[in-house]
Amino acid sequence: MSAISLRDVGIAYNGVPVVHDVSFDVAEGESFALVGESGSGKSTVLKAITGLAPEWTGSIGILGAPVSHQPDRTLARTVQMVFQDPYGSLHPRKTVDAVLTEALAIHGIGDRDARVEAVLRDVGLDRRFRFRYPHQLSGGQRQRVAIARALILEPRVLLLDEPTSALDVSVQAEILNLLKRLRTEHGLTYLLVTHNLPVVSFMCDRMAVMNRGRVVEIAPAAALHDGSFSDPYSKGLYAASGGAHPEPEDRR
Template identity: 70%
Template sequence: MTALSLKDLDIFYGDTQITYNVSLDIAEGESFALVGESGSGKSTVLKAIAGLAPQWTGKISVLGKARGHGVDRGFSRVCQMVFQDPYGSLHPRKTVDATLGEALTIHGIGDRSARVEEVMASVGLDRKFRFRFPHQLSGGQRQRVAIARALMLKPKILLLDEPTSALDVSVQAEILNLLKRLRREQNLTFLMVTHNLPVVSFLCDRLAVMRQGRIVEVAGIDELKRSELKEPYSRELMQISAAHAT
């Protein structure tokens, strides 16, 4: 089954058009990356899918069901988003327990305590962190909380917006390994935004290259690893990424 389908997606902020005719089909269980320079529209695509950028035309389908504009409680049971900044995405005055339990309360799901502890364990957070506040956690621990929050409703799809870019390099590897394990264990579908091509090589099956709001190339991960991307802009991104890695 197709997990996510985008057809001729044009997204706007007011009178400004951000994306043009974005079309993608992402299979259930696939890990797919949107890559491109800042301002290319890739994060805006995630926001439109999540209901955070409701001004769009075209079609968004999630697990075969058309997605409406705006916030949809039913949609949130199958698709959740992990944001880039673990410092900004968690409420500073809510404990880990309150943050994780909030979605269960909103959706009327019981067995709260057991569910919170189960998800904390799945992301590698010791139960001793349950009643701590974000300022008492490291950056990596905060991002584990953010991932745990996204998993509370047992979604099928995670939207990942630069999930490691705000973290130290050593912590980045831990979070990437965690995401890879969670995808395998829970048969999750990932749509990830990143500018880091080594991250794409490690975590993803395919990628789409975006430039100025348009998809210019879709390729398999083997083509990326063999440096066989076809579009000049895609090859330029590979060169920039390689230069940053050295």
């Protein structure tokens, strides 16, 4: 059974089609990327899965269950999303504790103190951070809180929308290493949106390349090392990025 399955999915905003006939499967435990230029429809696919882009056709399934066109409380126990901007995704007037316990209260889950402290440890934050506000945290710490919020309901699938692009380069590697460890420890499935091919090489098993709202190729992450893409757009994207590990200018 696939963890995520899309079949002939088309997505529109206010009646204007932006994603066309997208189909792919993500196996349980796999890390799968959607790559492409800005505006290619990558984040829109994640929004459709979570009910944030309700104008879609085709079929979307999570762990064998069909996804509805609106946010679904039952689905929230299975799939959670980590957004791109850690500064905009946390309420500025709520403490870390309030952010994390809110989901537990909505779903009627008890043992909140133990769960909050456990999930903070999971993301590398000690209990001192529990009653701080977002403005008292660095960008990397905020993104750790956002990841903790996604994990607090113990989902099996995480949707990651450019989770490091808003962070300093020095912090990006820390968050990527954290996500890689969490996937192993919790048996998570990842669907990652990014335009950064080295991130795909480090984090993912396979990728779907998107161009103008369509999937033009599905390829293994190994293609980022040997350039074995078949679609002309994929080849151009690979060449423009310098591959998964661009060489210094003096070696090209």
